[in-house]
Amino acid sequence: MTDAHWRAARWGVLAAALAMVALLVQDTPRATPQTLGLFRVREVLDGDTVVLEGCNIYFKARLAGIDAPERGWKNVPGQPYARRSREYLSSLIRSRDVEVRQVALDDYNRPLVFLRCGDADVNLRMVEQGMAEAYRGRTEFDVRPFFQAEERARRQRLNIWSLKNYESPRRWRGRRRQRP
Numbered sequence: 001m002t003d004a005h006w007r008a009a010r011w012g013v014l015a016a017a018l019a020m021v022a023l024l025v026q027d028t029p030r031a032t033p034q035t036l037g038l039f040r041v042r043e044v045l046d047g048d049t050v051v052l053e054g055c056n057i058y059f060k061a062r063l064a065g066i067d068a069p070e071r072g073w074k075n076v077p078g079q080p081y082a083r084r085s086r087e088y089l090s091s092l093i094r095s096r097d098v099e100v101r102q103v104a105l106d107d108y109n110r111p112l113v114f115l116r117c118g119d120a121d122v123n124l125r126m127v128e129q130g131m132a133e134a135y136r137g138r139t140e141f142d143v144r145p146f147f148q149a150e151e152r153a154r155r156q157r158l159n160i161w162s163l164k165n166y167e168s169p170r171r172w173r174g175r176r177r178q179r180p
Contacts, residue, residue, distance in 0.1 A: 098117045
C-alpha cells in the first residue's frame with residue numbers, strides 16, 4: 001500500500017470516529033466531553049484553533065467555549081491582539097502533549113475540544129488572561145466558568161479588555177461579511 005493510500009485510510013478512520021462522536025453528542029442535551037486521549041500540538045493557527053497530531057493522524061480542532069481575536073485574511077487586517085493571542089496559546093501548548101476532550105463539532109465540522117496541558121485548563125486560561133472572550137453562541141456544555149473568568153479579566157483590564165474600543169470577534173466577523 002502506498003503512502004497516499006495509508007493517508008487516505010487514516011483520514012477515513014478519523015472521519016468515521018468523528019461522525020460517531022457527533023452522533024453521540026447530538027443525542028444528549030448537555031454533552032459530556034468525550035476523551036479522545038493525548039495528542040501533540042502540531043501547530044497553533046490562531047488563538048482558538050490548533051492542529052493536533054496523534055494515532056498516525058493529524059486534524060484541525062477549535063477550542064470550545066472561547067472566541068479569540070481574528071487574524072484577518074488576504075487584504076483584511078486582523079483584530080488587535082490576534083497575534084498576541086496566538087502566541088500566548090502557542091506558549092502554553094506548542095509541541096506539547098495535551099489531553100483532548102471533544103464536546104461537539106463546529107459549523108465547519110471541526111471537533112470542538114477542551115485541552116488540558118498538565119494541570120492547566122487551556123481553554124479557560126485563555127479567557128482568564130484576557131486573550132479570548134467567552135463564546136456567545138449555542139453550546140452543548142456549561143459556559144458559566146468562561147463567563148466568570150471573562151468578568152474577572154474585564155475588571156482587571158487584561159489584554160483585549162485593555163482596549164478602549166474593543167470589538168468582539170463575532171461582531172468583527174459579521175461586519176466583514178456585510179460588504180457594501
